[in-house]
Amino acid sequence: MFDYRALEALTAVIEQGGFERAAKRLNISQSAVSQRIRQLEFRLGQPVLLRISPPRLTEIGQRLTNHLQQVQQLEQSLLTEEHPEQDVTVRLAVNADSIDTWLAPALAQCPVSQRMNFELVIEDQRIGLQRMKNGEVMACICESAQPVNGGLSQKLGVVRYLALASPDFIHNYAAGDRGHHWLQQAPCLVYSGDDQLQHQFLALLQLDAPGRFQRVPSSSGFVQMARAGLGFGMMPEIQVREFLADGSLVNVAPQHWIDVPHYWHYWQTESDYMVQLRQAVVKHAAECLL
Amino acid sequence: MFDYRALEALTAVIEQGGFERAAKRLNISQSAVSQRIRQLEFRLGQPVLLRISPPRLTEIGQRLTNHLQQVQQLEQSLLTEEHPEQDVTVRLAVNADSIDTWLAPALAQCPVSQRMNFELVIEDQRIGLQRMKNGEVMACICESAQPVNGGLSQKLGVVRYLALASPDFIHNYAAGDRGHHWLQQAPCLVYSGDDQLQHQFLALLQLDAPGRFQRVPSSSGFVQMARAGLGFGMMPEIQVREFLADGSLVNVAPQHWIDVPHYWHYWQTESDYMVQLRQAVVKHAAECLL
Numbered sequence: 324m325f326d327y328r329a330l331e332a333l334t335a336v337i338e339q340g341g342f343e344r345a346a347k348r349l350n351i352s353q354s355a356v357s358q359r360i361r362q363l364e365f366r367l368g369q370p371v372l373l374r375i376s377p378p379r380l381t382e383i384g385q386r387l388t389n390h391l392q393q394v395q396q397l398e399q400s401l402l403t404e405e406h407p408e409q410d411v412t413v414r415l416a417v418n419a420d421s422i423d424t425w426l427a428p429a430l431a432q433c434p435v436s437q438r439m440n441f442e443l444v445i446e447d448q449r450i451g452l453q454r455m456k457n458g459e460v461m462a463c464i465c466e467s468a469q470p471v472n473g474g475l476s477q478k479l480g481v482v483r484y485l486a487l488a489s490p491d492f493i494h495n496y497a498a499g500d501r502g503h504h505w506l507q508q509a510p511c512l513v514y515s516g517d518d519q520l521q522h523q524f525l526a527l528l529q530l531d532a533p534g535r536f537q538r539v540p541s542s543s544g545f546v547q548m549a550r551a552g553l554g555f556g557m558m559p560e561i562q563v564r565e566f567l568a569d570g571s572l573v574n575v576a577p578q579h580w581i582d583v584p585h586y587w588h589y590w591q592t593e594s595d596y597m598v599q600l601r602q603a604v605v606k607h608a609a610e611c612l613l
Numbered sequence: 614m615f616d617y618r619a620l621e622a623l624t625a626v627i628e629q630g631g632f633e634r635a636a637k638r639l640n641i642s643q644s645a646v647s648q649r650i651r652q653l654e655f656r657l658g659q660p661v662l663l664r665i666s667p668p669r670l671t672e673i674g675q676r677l678t679n680h681l682q683q684v685q686q687l688e689q690s691l692l693t694e695e696h697p698e699q700d701v702t703v704r705l706a707v708n709a710d711s712i713d714t715w716l717a718p719a720l721a722q723c724p725v726s727q728r729m730n731f732e733l734v735i736e737d738q739r740i741g742l743q744r745m746k747n748g749e750v751m752a753c754i755c756e757s758a759q760p761v762n763g764g765l766s767q768k769l770g771v772v773r774y775l776a777l778a779s780p781d782f783i784h785n786y787a788a789g790d791r792g793h794h795w796l797q798q799a800p801c802l803v804y805s806g807d808d809q810l811q812h813q814f815l816a817l818l819q820l821d822a823p824g825r826f827q828r829v830p831s832s833s834g835f836v837q838m839a840r841a842g843l844g845f846g847m848m849p850e851i852q853v854r855e856f857l858a859d860g861s862l863v864n865v866a867p868q869h870w871i872d873v874p875h876y877w878h879y880w881q882t883e884s885d886y887m888v889q890l891r892q893a894v895v896k897h898a899a900e901c902l903l
Binding site: 444 | 664
């Protein structure tokens, strides 16, 4: 058998982004974390992680943490059958737009949500799947349909992203340009360095990458910055209906949008609780998304 | 004179949380980053950062990055005088609640905001000041009045945090308890590991730390989770007025709240543009905050 304490230490180092914080999380010394991982590497005859900042898993390391997550799901099924009154921690990687719009009621509709302590990790929908591959999370919402090793995926629906800005912003920057070339020079809102939606949109209009950026790592802050006239950007239709209605946001290119599919990724060894959660999320998503 | 390229490399390593990403940001090789920093340390005869994950500044390292930020502000004054048409990047550390509520219109009201590319870094209001101390940002909003070395602070106002939950949540967990003891067992929303507001609130009611957590690193997601009945937590009054009015959120202890002061921290070497930004933020905050 593997030394599961070593696998836990490995997962904690990746989750927490370092040995020191992993030790704090596991309530053991930093040298204990290092030692467990070194012993694991000695047994396998190869490194399980790259000691850079933040540490990164090697291929074998990724297979191990992925395996641990599946084992933990099996344990959870066993424990919740034995102790149905016990709380379980549910760690999910989700995109910021989902948690700010449709996801919370979906989680609440799971019949066992009162037993769940949610730990949400916010990632761009393009990269959340990496957390799943690493076995860091129990499920994830992302735009890729391709399941990870040991996992499956189920379609939730499509979120339509519109390119929006305030009327004043358009007046200032478009300055009579009836095409879309002005968008290349106007300040463009981006959520983070991983957020490529705005670039994709300009490419769709056969324009170059945006020239000026406003970086706002908050989904709701992103919308506030657009309403305040500080930039244009891609926003989920479901998040901005009221602002389109009251005219504080306007579509800068009404003939164009980007549809982003959303998938729920889960483990084949999914626990009973996680089955119920998936079903609740799928059902609610079917009502909210396209 | 210092080697300012080395100081830039040092700041980038701290900002980006590692040598590899710093190299990418500066568009140089990782070995060039390491070499510049090593030469700086050789000259000073002591380390400027701890090579842990993520890297951390030593005391002398902190003084150097802090110094660099002040020099950059001076440069900016010079450049914007010479080239008033040039854009400037304005890197700010702000708390999530501010950007999701009152801050965006304040930034927009700055007369030179059209020339500014904002780069927002979101930090808990208790720890944003560390970014300022490190010289990583040009200004910061936080709850401390104490200026950093080389900096000054100005009061913006007070944000009142109320302890709120959905009516269903209170019905399920309070179950007739007319006091507040039920809050210790009920799931408690927290924004991040640095978010101590809920702990402070329970201490105010002479209760122990919360027993169950829901971790939601999104200000607006936090409110959505509360409205969906998944937890109670402290929310800014200015963010939830409409939900208090429509009854989807209810005060769990109406006689108690936490007032969090907000301060704008800036550098003594503040550029002209940053003076105008500060004045716009102070003016708008006076209208929105208590």
